[in-house]
Amino acid sequence: MSDATGGGPDREPWLTRVRTWYDTRTPIRASRGEMGPWEQKEAVRARIAELEAILDAAAVRASADKERADVAESYAVKARHELVQAQSALAHDSHPRMRGAAHLGVAQSHVDSAMNLMVWMASGEDIKAMLPDMLALIDEHFAPRDPRRIRATEIARRLQHDDQNRGLRLGERAFLAETVSHARRLLRKETLRVRSFVGIVMSVTVGLFLAAIGVAVMSCIWETAIPLCFTPEISGGRYKVVCPSFSQDFEGPPTAEQIADTARAQDYLIIEIVGVLSAAIASAAALRRIRGTALPYNVPVVLALLKLPTGALTAGLGLLLMRGGFVPGLSALDSTAQIIAWAIIFGYSQQLFTKFVDNQGQAVLDAVRGPSSHPGSTGPHA
Structure with missing residues (x-):
């Protein structure tokens, strides 16, 4: 049995x-x-x-x-x-909490x-x-x-x-x-300060990833909440509603209902994907300044990962600023291709913000070598 x-x-x-x-x-x-x-x-x-x-x-x-x-x-x-x-x-097989x-x-x-x-x-x-x-x-x-x-x-x-x-x-x-x-x-x-820095950057990166995912999900559910659409005037009183994934012509200035009908649920998702790709290119370009490290904490990798969700968010936020007329003369993009092109630029522009984190990361790594690593420092026994 x-x-x-x-x-x-x-x-x-x-x-x-x-x-x-x-x-x-x-x-x-x-x-x-x-x-x-x-x-x-x-x-x-x-x-x-x-x-x-x-x-x-x-x-x-x-x-x-x-x-x-x-x-x-x-x-x-x-x-x-x-x-x-x-x-x-x-x-360390029996350790209750194992870190890398x-x-x-x-x-x-x-x-x-x-x-x-x-x-x-x-x-x-x-x-x-x-x-x-x-x-x-x-x-x-x-x-x-x-x-x-x-x-x-x-x-x-x-x-x-x-x-x-x-x-x-x-x-x-x-x-x-x-x-x-x-x-x-x-x-x-x-060395522990380097580990703490890596942990902080990873936590912020995860938070930004969750924020980017949340924006994409909310835009799919409430696609008409804050549409990423522009309304340029074509000619003869005709207007065009241009969104990241769709565009439509209208007679006269478009109403809020017409803009909402043109907006699509995937608009923010498309912009965020373009922003992530642009940030990935910026991360690859930043590799030229990376010297590597002998420490067991991979600072360059976490700094590169931070750029990805930041690029996704800056792409969408940059287009919202343009839609609100924050940039004079660039508030009426007239084609989907132009919206995507500006999303690429805004996604890459995350480098303006993350470069300060890059500099801090390098400073934390340099500090491990001690005061004698600074230029001009000489020992008394020299």
């Missing part, structure tokens, strides 16, 4: 079989676990492997110093724990924490070897006249000219560890 699931008494219920299949390493599950840029994810994994080897070697060297052996071992334990947490974040690249940022935060702990446990010679990278990171995220940047440079100079082999003082070690840690936190904040 079959059970309620359709299988026999010795057969596993079909729902359980589906769950068992899904829990195995199927392509669906594997792709879910690989959300985000795969190359950057593997780069973080490789960095974790490097740090594990460096940490083991540093722990062996620190154990030779009996005075610092216990303290170094404590830091090493915490650093290994941070690397384990980074590996766990990269797996959030796990990369979490893993990098744990890696940064492990590196900061290694500064505390490293020997003086190891600190000297790490100083160039530490100074580069500090210079990248602190202004040239920032006292923390100046102090770090002074410590580096003293260690380079330490003829008496006095080594690194405890206060200097603490300062370097905290300053480098703060610089890494600033880098994470700059």
Whole structure:
């Protein structure tokens, strides 16, 4: 006798079989676990492997110093724990909310924490070897006249000219560890600012898409509400009602009823499609200024998508302004082709508005590189 699931008494219920299949390493599950840029994810994994080897070697060297052996071992334990947490974040299969690249940022935060702990446990010679990278990171995220940047440079100079082999003082070690840690936190904040910018632009883009769809649907339902029609005078007292998809001649000035009879439900839809196509061409033309980014957040793509619904809306709004006589001499288009042509122009003109968003997007990307990326900034150690 079959059970309620359709299988026999010795057969596993079909729902359980589906769950068992899904829990195995199927392509669906594997792709879910690989959300985000795969190359950057593997780069973080490789960095974790490097740090594990460096940490083991540093722990062996620190154990030779009996005075610092216990303290170094404590830091090493915490650093290994941070690397384990980074590996766990990269797996991220069990995360309740998965964002495309959030796990990369979490893993990098744990890696940064492990590196900061290694500064505390490293020997003086190891600190000297790490100083160039530490100074580069500090210079990248602190202004040239920032006292923390100046102090770090002074410590580096003293260690380079330490003829008496006095080594690194405890206060200097603490300062370097905290300053480098703060610089890494600033880098994470700059990266999170990029993610926030992408989220805001995507939200606005979705809102504009919904607005454009709403306008198209409402114009199909209430086609006579605000018709996109013009009424040019032909000759001899004859007038013409010209709409985006239909035109008709009348004797004498057309009445509101005659304009409503000429308007069609698809008028706004046609104009919005033309506006989207024009905006798509503007997006393609804007590619010449895109330099790309190594961040896991695709700023150029969201900026290009923003132009599409904006073009759909500016095409319709521009024609309404012309119909209302906002542009002198252009309030009486006399053919459907002219209406479509102006819709193309207004759809492309969305670039006048979205260029400010493009500039802001580039500024947000440039800010990730830190104050030292600005022209004229020079480090005190130069």
